[in-house]
Amino acid sequence: MDNYNSQSPYPYGNYGYPHVPPPSNPPYPPPPAAAPYPYPQYPHYPPPPYSVGYTIPHTYGYPPAPSAPTVTPPGAPHARPFEYGYLSHSHSGHLSYPYHGYPVHPMPSHPTPAPQHTILPSNVNEVSTLERQDSSLSTASSSMHYDHGGHNASSYPPVYPPVDDLLANVHLSNSQPSAASHPLNNPSAPASHPLNNPSAPASPPAPATQLEPSVPQKYYSGPLPMTTKYNDHGTLYGVPNNSFSGGRVEIPSYPSSPKPNIYLSIPDSPNLQLVPVASPKGSLKVLLLHGNLDIWIYEAKNLPNMDMFHKTLGDMFNRIPGNMNTKIEGHMNHKITSDPYVSITVTGATLGRTYVINNDENPVWMQHFNVPVAHYAAEVHFVVKDNDVVGSQLIGTVAIPVEHIYGGGKVEGIFPILGNNGKPCKAGAVLSISIQYSPIENLSIYHYGVGAGPEYNGVPGTYFPLRKGGTVTLYQDAHAPDGYLPNLKLEYGMQYVHGKCWHDIFDAIRQARRLIYIAGWSVWHMVRLVRDENSLADYTLGELLKSKSQEGVRVLLLVWDDPTSRSILGYKTDGVMQTHDEETRRFFKQSSVQVLLCPRVAGKRHSWYKQREVETIYTHHQKTVIVDADAANNNRRIISFLGGLDLCDGRYDTPQHPIFGTLQTIHVDDYHNPTYAGNVAGCPREPWHDLHCKIDGPAAYDVLTNFEERWMKASKPHGIKKLKVSYDDALLRLGRMPDILGASDTPCVADNNPESWHVQIFRSIDSNSVKKFPKDPKEATLKNLVCGKNVLIDMSIHTAYVKAIRSAQHFIYIENQYFIGSSYNWSQHKDLGANNLIPMEIALKIADKIRAHERFAAYIVIPMWPEGNPTGAATQRILFWQHKTMQMMYETIYKALVEVGLEDAFSPQDFLNFYCLGNREALNASDTSSTEIHGPANTPQALSRKNRRFMIYVHSKGMIVDDEYVILGSANINQRSMEGMRDTEIAMGAYQPHHTWARNRSSPHGQIYGYRMSLWAEHLGLIEDCFTQPESLECVRRVKTMSEMNWKQFAAQEVTEMRGHLLRYPVEVDRTGKVRPLPGHESFPDVGGNIVGSFLAIQENLTI
Secondary structure, eight states: OOOTTSSSSSOSTTSSSOOOOOOSSOSSOOOOOOOOOOOOOOSSSOOOOOOOOSOOOOSSOOOOOOOOOOOOOSSOTTOSOOOOSOOOSSOOSOOSSOOOOOOOOOOOOOOSSOOOOOBOOOOOOOOTTTTTSOOTTTOOOTTSOOOOSSSSOOOOOOOBOOHHHHHHTOEEOSOOOOGGGSTTTOTTSOTTSTTTOTTSOBOOOOOSSOOOTTSOOOOOOSOOOEEEOOOTTSOOOOOOOOOBTTSOOOBOOOOOOSSOOOOOOOOSOTTOOEEOOOOOOBOOOOEEEEEEEEEEEEEEESOOOSOHHHHHHHHHHHTSSTTGGGGSSSOTTSOOOOOEEEEEEETTEEEEEOOOOSSOSSOEEEEEEEEEEEEEESEEEEEEEEEETTEEEEEEEEEEEHHHHTTSOEEEEEEEOBOTTSSBSSTTOEEEEEEEEEEGGGOGGGSSOSOOSTTOOSSSSOSSOOEEEEEEEEEESSOOOTTTSOOOBOGGGOBOOOOOHHHHHHHHHHHOSSEEEEEESOBOTTOOSOOSOTTTTTOOHHHHHHHHHHTTOEEEEEEEOOTTOOEETTEEOOOTTOOOHHHHHHHTTTSSOEEEEEOOOOOTTSOHHHHHHHHHHOOBOOOEEEEEEEOSTTOEEEEEEEESOOBSTTOOOOTTOOSSTTTTTTTTTOOOOTTOOSOOTTOOOOOEEOEEEEEESHHHHHHHHHHHHHHHHHTOOOGGGGGSSOOOOOOOOGGGOTTBOOTTTSOOOOTTOTTOEEEEEEEEEETTTOSOSOSSHHHHHHTTOEEETTEEEEEHHHHHHHHHHHHOSSEEEEEESOBOOOGGGSSSOTTSSOOOSHHHHHHHHHHHHHHTTOOOEEEEEOOSSOSSOTTSHHHHHHHHHHHHHHHHHHHHHHHHHHHTTOTTTOOGGGTEEEEEEEEEOOOOTTOOTTTSOOSOTTSHHHHHHHHTEEEOEEOOEEEEETTTEEEEESOOBSHHHHSSSSSBEEEEEEEOTTSSHHHHSSOOOSHHHHHHHHHHHHHHSSOOGGGGOTTSHHHHHHHHHHHHHHHHHHHSSSOOOOSOOEEEOSEEEOTTOOEEEBTTBSBOTTTOOBTTOOOOOOOHHHHO
């Protein structure tokens, strides 16, 4: 292969896409002339008139994709959506079990923290394994048949009496209020009652009656919760987590049902009791919760004191004469008792937590949660715990059967908190809650893609709002040379422009006049950003930043402090991750460039174990560059870069992804391949594929805000530095600099400009890493921050992914460094804790489309193996979790095919496929590296030199949905990146309002479409007509066939030059969705390691 010093570094002439003459014996016959794809008649949009705006070279063909079988699916092509087996969402009020109507009393609005309650029973399984285990009903093996509401439900061991039996035997003692007092019979009842005024704005819901601490509480064991049944035809939009009653909470109203709804409440008469009569125990159904849960956790009463040791210690010191006791633990005159909080869990996965209230046996939270769910479950658990120094201690549990909420009604009341033995943890210990389930088909926010109407406000419930009127430049790889990628025509006569990422960053830094702020997992001062222009090729990042700081530009670097990298008394260690953090700090030490090495730390209020885990395992993973740029009229504006590329060694690459040809040229001082241990002479470099972007407009200021919040936290003085009278945190006060425009003043692109963008910034981060999060949890949730235990969390990246997947109508394309999640639905290791919803949401989206007889496709590109030694324990376990994730998704898709009788016509891979990237270079006449002897012949190094192949490492972190929406940033699809309390991440979600399905009623052909097509051209070596319709069966099978041929070329004994890099992921998926190693390729070529991983003992949180 010609190197970069040749006269034409990309020997393809000036044609828009590289022309390669076909070999004399082409390995693949050309694809057949396919008939026009019969575009599916989606119910939302008419068929679009497609036109391909470029010439398609067919000079290097692949074998034809197998023709799709002519199958007439049962029913019309777009009959009504398949019934999931939910309880009917159209029935008018009758539940599947007979609620007895009791007199109804109006519920007061709930601004006060002292709600009135009636004790209602809680049905609980044995909860001895609640801490890390699923309930016995929700952890059945993968062979279990989930009940979808049909009559052939799986049966489970009896747990407590069937609701019908209990309610049939309920008796009321003493007298009841008159019928006239019932709101349904009394027209003068307060209009504020939800049944009498269903369209009235709702205030935060409240339990029904006051719980007086002085009145002994009675424990009722019947399973009867307080329920409001609304008509399910109403539309519910996802609402932000305005979690406390003090904030503004909008809860949609519901139309009244055709039949009277029953709001079950216990009248105020102190003599009225529910007296359950024993009956045979029944079983709980495992049902699919796919939608949102609207939950209020109000308060708890009479919790036990879990800190008895401290109480006993205090009592002992109270006997000491004099004032000695006041010196023990501060002052002992306050009561030492439990520090309670509540976790909401489904099948062992935690959906939300309240904040911790210290030393309180009667805590009042008044906290609201609106959380997405995609779980098979029998119960929703409210787990009450006591926060301790070394962790937490279980107090008890309230369990709400999913059957009770499945119809959409609200379950609300006071429930006894039961211990591991199924009995109350303490007499009178109760929890006041409400919960309501909204299935996804009732949430119209997910029905029409993005940008539907002028009132579309982006992803709800996030810290940063949607910003309108910006521009976005999308990048693939660190550099895209001219002439290598195809010329793509877009709508409105526009042309897709291939950005040059590191070149643009270099220019932006050179042109900065006021500030340069860089945040990174790794920043290396020796990296060269520009390598194809001789006049600039010798500039290193460090020299460039020093020169700018000497010009008066404020240069700040915020770099993760690798705990294994140290320089103590002259002794230096590079660190396990080789991030060069100490090297970079030393380089800038005598300059005006300020480098802040920022360790990932947990808060002081976390347990000792949690603090050690966070600082050892987790990182600051954000990658941003923020500079000022010209805004005309002597003004400056802010622009920001973010994505997956760190400014360090090993990242510079092009769409060619050379592995040998550039070792003596542009990569001569930038060799990076952590796969090998020992001598790497003559070994292939590790090619690097990544995604990045530039944001210009109001959203760029949100990226700046993120940097400022992190810098202020990291630079906060500690120890003796606190004694300083003043402290300069080095951040520029932009409000005092009139030439730098603010976010509201920065130039915006007009709404009528087809090139305008709407952009929203998302993060995974917690209050231990940022400065300006509110200290009061009640204020924090008004900013859509999640209250964790002793921490506030912004986990809007996960929120954005879930929103985008649920809104997808046609296809999803993902490139990501990792793909692990939804472990609660795996066949094994359900309690692992990799509980992000993304894999399950994709699988359920495909299943929904199958049931609706609509086409949908998901393409997922991941690395062949995680970076490093593929035989290592950590790498093998990541591959094992990845395999479990794949298996779960394919099995979910297969079950949907079986349900509609299409399992013989289609396979799961007609809807979902995993790919990886690889390259192979034929031996050059001038290249003698592979002919030299470098040790034994059977080592990974020797085999790689001989076979001249290596994977292309996919470091991307992006998703494209329907060619109209893109998410791109630093976050991987795993628990580390999505949880918000582990690695810190940043991402953006963006779309062009003139290029959406909702606006065009056809496939958008804007910049996002051009970006995907350019990526596919890079990976496949050509573009074809069917690529314009990725959801089509023709496209799915064509890409799959091409990737299989590329894998055969990559794995063959004969060394041949590869043009296409997209490889099938080397596993075999049979028609029933079982995922196995590819026959004959159970381990990775040359380097070894089981492709499906292995279960080896290692710290779990490191690999998920």
